């Protein structure tokens with residue numbers, strides 16, 4: 511590695527596309543001095559419906575690429591990506607790697623009073639049962655009710671976040687969770703913070719809503735790797751595997767501020783960076 515890593519080194523943040531910008535937005539809020547390299551794999555979004563093995567390969571490629579840029583920490587700012595590849599990447603890289611699932615799970619366990627937690631996410635995330643495992647690791651007596659809500663991603667992507675149609679869809683997809691009387695709901699998908707109010711309305715005001723994005727930023731702050739002695743705001747560099755202009759336009763809505771420059775990165779450049787799983791590591795089953 512040619513880069514020397516220190517506290518001013520950037521944090522590498524990535525997602526299947528623009529969704530992870532909801533995590534970056536929270537990183538800006540809690541850790542404004544950090545320099546960041548954000549990579550959105552917009553050429554291959556969505557990850558949610560793909561087989562986890564395929565998503566894991568993408569996660570190994572992007573993590574390898576970010577590591578080669580000299581980042582001090584990698585944040586898998588994608589729930590599906592975290593479910594598919596966090597454990598492997600964390601084993602293979604010498605820098606810390608964090609995902610969005612453990613922080614959300616931890617916050618939910620600390621919040622619930624009845625011990626009944628709801629989780630919503632993509633099909634990949636829900637089927638992986640990664641949130642279940644993360645919650646049970648902390649408290650095995652918690653009851654978990656989960657539902658895949660991939661349709662929400664489509665609506666948020668097209669900028670439709672408060673239409674009556676989406677309100678009806680939310681009521682429909684959340685019905686099982688409402689019936690099972692969870693008192694805490696984890697937004698286990700990068701896109702859901704943009705419809706947090708609508709989801710909260712459907713669930714009922716007494717249900718606590720946990721944003722994995724915000725909890726992840728707080729977790730990063732707790733790691734103590736923060737850029738110190740910097741009064742100024744950190745700098746961010748944005749990379750996208752599909753059209754940079756499209757990323758800029760849509761991404762600003764997720765980030766809550768304008769994105770100035772986005773560089774294009776080809777999938778070919780990425781695949782050259784894939785982390786190889788050594789033969790002596792027998793099992794890297796997530």
Ligand code: DGL
Nearest residue numbers: 526556557558589590700
């Ligand atoms: N970023 C993904 C997640 O949090 C949602 C979008 C996708 O399916 O790629 O799971």
